Amino acid sequence: MNIHEYQAKQLLKSYGCPVSDGRVVLKAEDAKTAAGELDGPLWVVKSQIHAGGRGKGKFKEPEAGEKGGVRLAKSVAEAAELARQMLGKTLVTHQTGPAGKQVNRIYIEDGSDISRELYLALLVDRGSSRVSVVCSTEGGMDIEEVAAHTPEKILTLTIDPAVGYMPFHGRRVAFALGLEGGQVKQMTQILGNMYRAFMDKDMEMLEINPLIVMTDGNLKLLDAKVGFDNNALYRHQDIMELRDTTEEDPKELEASKFDLNYIALDGEIGCMVNGAGLAMATMDIIKLYGAEPANFLDVGGGATKEKVTEAFKIITSDPNVKGILVNIFGGIMRCDIIAEGVIAAVKEVGLTVPLVVRLEGTNVELGKEIIKNSGLNVIAADNLADGAQKIVKAVKG
Numbered sequence: 001m002n003i004h005e006y007q008a009k010q011l012l013k014s015y016g017c018p019v020s021d022g023r024v025v026l027k028a029e030d031a032k033t034a035a036g037e038l039d040g041p042l043w044v045v046k047s048q049i050h051a052g053g054r055g056k057g058k059f060k061e062p063e064a065g066e067k068g069g070v071r072l073a074k075s076v077a078e079a080a081e082l083a084r085q086m087l088g089k090t091l092v093t094h095q096t097g098p099a100g101k102q103v104n105r106i107y108i109e110d111g112s113d114i115s116r117e118l119y120l121a122l123l124v125d126r127g128s129s130r131v132s133v134v135c136s137t138e139g140g141m142d143i144e145e146v147a148a149h150t151p152e153k154i155l156t157l158t159i160d161p162a163v164g165y166m167p168f169h170g171r172r173v174a175f176a177l178g179l180e181g182g183q184v185k186q187m188t189q190i191l192g193n194m195y196r197a198f199m200d201k202d203m204e205m206l207e208i209n210p211l212i213v214m215t216d217g218n219l220k221l222l223d224a225k226v227g228f229d230n231n232a233l234y235r236h237q238d239i240m241e242l243r244d245t246t247e248e249d250p251k252e253l254e255a256s257k258f259d260l261n262y263i264a265l266d267g268e269i270g271c272m273v274n275g276a277g278l279a280m281a282t283m284d285i286i287k288l289y290g291a292e293p294a295n296f297l298d299v300g301g302g303a304t305k306e307k308v309t310e311a312f313k314i315i316t317s318d319p320n321v322k323g324i325l326v327n328i329f330g331g332i333m334r335c336d337i338i339a340e341g342v343i344a345a346v347k348e349v350g351l352t353v354p355l356v357v358r359l360e361g362t363n364v365e366l367g368k369e370i371i372k373n374s375g376l377n378v379i380a381a382d383n384l385a386d387g388a389q390k391i392v393k394a395v396k397g
């Protein structure tokens with residue numbers, strides 16, 4: 001799960017990290033009051049979406065202006081006007097994809113006088129089972145670009161969680177970033193606090209881009225991107241409350257309500273499968289026969305008829321889906337349950353695309369019987385290859 005920049009900053013502030021004073025704005029009419037509570041003389045008006053590259057992004061609507069999703073204002077009135085322009089508009093950045101994301105929240109914060117922009121991130125490194133610290137003097141820009149063209153400008157070190165954070169980690173980072181004097185001490189404190197937040201809250205990623213050196217020499221976190229480990233969210237009620245479901249794919253959101261493992265993809269063949277391994281194999285074989293899967297979906301081992309119905313509804317709600325392949329190997333999951341779920345769903349939402357069903361395993365005969373007697377226009381398949389070929393043929397002709 002990801003959170004917004006302003007939420008990440010509030011969280012990091014509570015861990016002692018230096019951030020600017022700011023106010024979040026949900027409605028244009030509140031922008032003036034919010035900006036008026038800040039000192040000035042410079043205000044920064046920042047679109048809050050779960051994607052980076054906002055500064056260099058572009059709005060789809062011309063009335064939102066051409067200047068990107070992060071803008072400077074010289075007065076309260078100007079800050080309020082910029083907030084009004086951007087709220088409700090669609091911002092496209094290199095991370096949002098061409099569809100962009102609607103800006104529903106604006107963060108107005110005090111402008112900082114920047115001397116240098118640095119990069120600092122903490123990540124879970126699965127390879128070493130440690131926490132990676134990644135830093136670079138080339139902050140403010142796309143770190144992937146830096147990695148591709150000037151990899152020598154990125155330093156990575158790891159922290160062993162069994163030992164924890166030590167001030168020497170902070171000093172190494174500080175020297176790599178060319179900091180000196182009191183800045184070194186600030187850096188050791190900032191990194192220590194970031195590490196504490198990272199571990200306490202089960203983060204997967206904590207990226208500060210940029211971490212700035214201000215003209216007065218002090219350090220500050222100017223942007224913050226945080227991702228949490230979903231499997232640990234149950235023990236962080238406070239973090240769960242920060243969830244903004246408008247940032248999530250509506251189909252994935254619906255699936256999560258029913259505890260379905262669903263990931264939306266770009267292809268045309270909707271897949272309903274039980275077991276993650278079989279779901280992967282099904283996607284592979286669809287590609288092998290020349291089509292693309294529209295989703296990954298694992299209905300799980302103990303799915304009920306209701307769960308199968310919901311899964312089917314989610315698949316059919318995707319306008320890209322031109323055909324559906326149901327591929328079930330009934331072990332714990334019984335084929336008759338799947339058959340009943342599919343029929344219930346088709347009766348509820350209708351079926352406008354070809355449907356191929358391949359059932360195997362527990363109660364397979366009963367399952368096939370149920371589908372046959374339903375009178376639905378279902379293409380039966382005998383095995384995985386047969387099912388994949390039939391659905392690809394039905395879709396592509």
Ligand code: ADP
Pocket residue numbers: 020044046051052053054055056070109110111112113114117140141209210222223224
């Ligand atoms: P993104 O990474 O999504 O483009 P950032 O928050 O990093 O968004 O902002 C982009 C750039 O805007 C920063 O690199 C910085 O130069 C400038 N900026 C952002 N916030 C402030 C601020 N409070 N004061 C001054 N400049 C800012």
Ligand code: MG
Pocket residue numbers: 052053140209210223
């Ligand atoms: Mg940034």
